[in-house]
Amino acid sequence: MVRGSVGVIFGETGTLEFKMLVSDSTAVYRGAYIKAWHETDGWVLAQVINITRSSESFTIEEAKAGQRKDKSDDRIVAEVIVIGTRDKEGMLRSPTIPFSPGDLIYIADEGLIRSVLGLLGQDMNIGLLEGTGIKVQLSVNSLVQKHCSILAKTGSGKSYTAAVILEELMDRDIPLLIIDPHSEYTSLKMQGPDDPEAFKKYGVTPKSYADRVTVYTPANKAINPDADETFRLNGMNLTVKDLTSIFPDNFSTTHTGILYEAIQSLRAEMETYTIDDIIFAVGNDKSKAKWSVISMLENIRDTDILSPNPTPIEALVRKGKVAILDFKGVPPDMQSMIVAQLCLNLFEARKLDRVPPGMLVIEEAHNYAPEKGFSKTVSTDILRTIASEGRKFGLGMMVISQRPARIDKNVLSQCGTQIIMKVTNPNDLKAISKGLEGVNSYVEDELMRLPAGVAMLVSNDIERPILVDIRIRRSKHGGESVNVLMAAQTQSLPPPPPVANAPPLPEETPVLRKTAPPLPSAAEPATIEENRVSAPPPKRKPSRPPKNDGGKLFTRIFGGGK
Known part of the structure; x- marks a missing residue:
């Protein structure tokens, strides 16, 4: 064969696929990009999707004896799919005439790969094209305006990959608001560990984003002392809708009616009121x-x-700044309510241009926008609205989840960029195939085999799904799992604290030999004192509030002032 070629087309060929006989097994592998010269279209890009190897020139005895050293006569066959070439107008075209058996195959060069796949003119470096040294770069505008999803099973690197993208956005001063249920993204404030070889490989340097990141906590600062600020929602002049949206399943029609009458009476009497005023008014019902x-x-x-001094949305969304809402210590139902109120405020503020264009990041998105049939949350509707309408107002959304099948399909289908890491659950694979464009059975097989740190990228800007070796983080990774064995070896339980003024234990502990007192005989009835000691205390009926007491009981319990 001609020097430089790695194989030759043989057998039955088509315009979208063919088989090749491999001559250089060191250069051709599953997933390799190759090129073939076409008589009418010039150089055409293709990709190897499967390889088989066969040989019949040895005996079992030779193999067992280890005598089969010459493998030059092995037959290596690769199955190839055609990606296409660019025409004069820049449109991707597939050949209209089948390839010719006997045509030589070569390893594709970087220029052809970039041109055909659509990797030209991008600005976000997220890693390398798997098996090559070619950088994979995305468009910031496309990623933010058309939304993004990161999907993977636990431990496949979804949070790590999300942080890589967030670093790229921070480097370009894009405002970010991150919903962080597990305190994974606070490590953006710390510089990554020094790994010269890895940083050189991906063309990045370690960096800390501490000057850009502010961590907010809805919980008490005692629960989350690492947070920078306390987050609070508006507690003034609450409406019936505001209150019933917090715990929607707890309010019946009767409860809502009582609440409505109380708030209406307050509005008639005062300009501003708090939740304590509402409680007092309900007590008069x-x-x-x-x-x-x-x-x-x-x-x-x-x-x-709730607070009369809520955290303003303008403080959370600022150019070049990152606000992390750390939910450590916050109950799940309260998390959903906060996400609903916060996202509603964010969407309204962006429509009125009170905050700059930016991106909302939702970690564990299946908890806040679940698919019908799994659960019901108050945050689903507003997240659907942002997914479908946010791009018109410059509000992007990134949804991150380990359970694609449990995310609302209306939210997931609006993501123009999908970054999918290893997925093995059949329901999740099915959800990905149905809900995302460009995903087929071949892609499903790839997703089940992906190693940690490698992602499949599906984007409107890229012609077909590609595999990306995600680059190393500039900042420190905060999502590592706890090493239970190491923790057990390095930590021990502290001794119990001494009890102040505790008497010394007797030599023989009578409790260990204590027996029940003998039962009285018929001739010796139990005394009144014995009965008094051994008899259980009488049960008391729980007290109930007096009937039609107006606000008197409430006043006795909570005080008379408003």
């Missing part, structure tokens, strides 16, 4: 159902999430 409403309102108040 004559219905017995008011006690359930008061209990629910007190639960909301006791979370401390």
